[in-house]
Amino acid sequence: MTRSFEKVGVVGLGTMGAGIAEVFARAGLGVTGVEADPAALERGRGHLEGSTGRALAKGRLTEAERAEILGRVTFTTSLEDLADADLVIEAIPEVMDFKRALFTDLDRICKPSAVLATNTSSLSVTEIAATTARPGQVVGMHFFNPAPIMKLVEVIHTVTTEDGLAEEVAALARRLGKTPVSVGDRAGFVVNRLLLTYLNHAAVLLENGLATRDDIDAAMKLGVGLPMGPFTLLDLIGLDTSYEVLCVLFQESRDRRHAPAPILRELVTAGLLGRKAGGGFHRDEEPGGPPPTVKPSVGSVAVLGEGAEEFTAKLSAAGFKTASAEAADVVVALSRNPVIELAAGLPHPERLVGLHLVGDGVAEVASTVLTSAEAARAVEGLVRIVGRTPVRCRDRAEFVVDALLYPYLNDAVRMYDSGYATVEDIDSAMRLGCGYPSGPFEMLDELGLETVRDGLRALYAEYREPSFAPAPLLDQLVTAGVRSIRDLP
């Protein structure tokens, strides 16, 4: 049966619901917006008027279009007004008991053919569906904030969802001008599951003292080209929201990488929720920008490792003297893996610094337990002279960028292999939901499956974290000589 979705209901007109109501109304559907009480209803109306008013001011809507959009929305505090809706989407707070109670009511009130959808970010759609007598007609329709702008909609089907319904809801999302991706019902779906795991990992590495907040942020922004670093993003999402989503992920997976880093709990308990309240990882605005690019006073430099010749040539061109590793004042070891063994073999181990060049803009500057502060500072200076941003870090496997990026890519491979989303859907979810320049499978293709597999092996050997072990599928692809997961039959 092909359904026609013409009349929709939106329950809860807060941050998300008001935006979702606007999206439906803009696409020409009749919308009934339901709020808990008259005051909240007025706030919801205000959100819609405000948002369309801003679009008008920016010239994105005409006065007539705005009036037409607002004219399609009816506001009410009575759920009974949803009796003839074709689809009802719920956007009330993220509390399972509230959602269950609401779906029980909706099931009683709505016509038998109506589809019921939830905008939950992390709760089980299956559990919500199970409170109704129509679990086959319940789906997740996960919009992103701000709903009128963000293109992605995750359409979640459960084991009880009727065949074909998710496709019909996806077609509706396309009619709204959105890009739907189809996902099974696992905590966090695609975006929150992959994103929050990565963000939590960054918080754990910060707590372990791998690098500072700003160094990790710079590494991911400048080294990978992400729109912002993990701590800036955590502050933007809200540390309370992030903490809650991680708890839900952990409850389902029991994977300790989903256990919120203790620093998140501490900041949330202190009321430091991020940008919306109190500041979070970022609080005081530090004065000044990066230190000026002053040529470090280094007598002589030696460069070791793969790419040494090219880097030595750059340093020579910048006017630095080079010498042997035994005699140089500073020894730079180009590496992505710990350099302590190399340092320990030198007459002056305190002069050796690990250096990993990431992309065109970043260089990770790794200090071992023996590296002197002067040597590390000198290498930071050298790095600036050759036009890169230094990221100071400890001497750990895969240093910073790869230590954060590779487990995220591995998680994406596992997600695909578990059959709950396709390669294309995972890629577009991460591009559209997070503004990433490319999806994880595109990144894998660019980096090379073998490089990532080997990096994961090194990470596993260092941290003994079970989920850092390369996904069996990744291992098999490398062994079979397959260059891209897309080449699989």
Ligand SMILES: NC(=O)c1ccc[n+]([C@@H]2O[C@H](COP(=O)([O-])OP(=O)(O)OC[C@H]3O[C@@H](n4cnc5c(N)ncnc54)[C@H](O)[C@@H]3O)[C@@H](O)[C@H]2O)c1
């Ligand atoms: N905020 C985000 O970035 C975001 C993104 C995607 C999904 N979500 C999900 O969307 C849902 C809503 O989040 P939000 O940020 O819009 O919350 P919100 O607190 O801004 O809005 C919730 C609204 O629901 C209303 N409400 C509560 N109980 C109700 C009831 N029984 N009937 C009618 N209205 C009721 C409240 O008055 C409030 O206006 C949550 O499930 C959340 O996880 C949020």
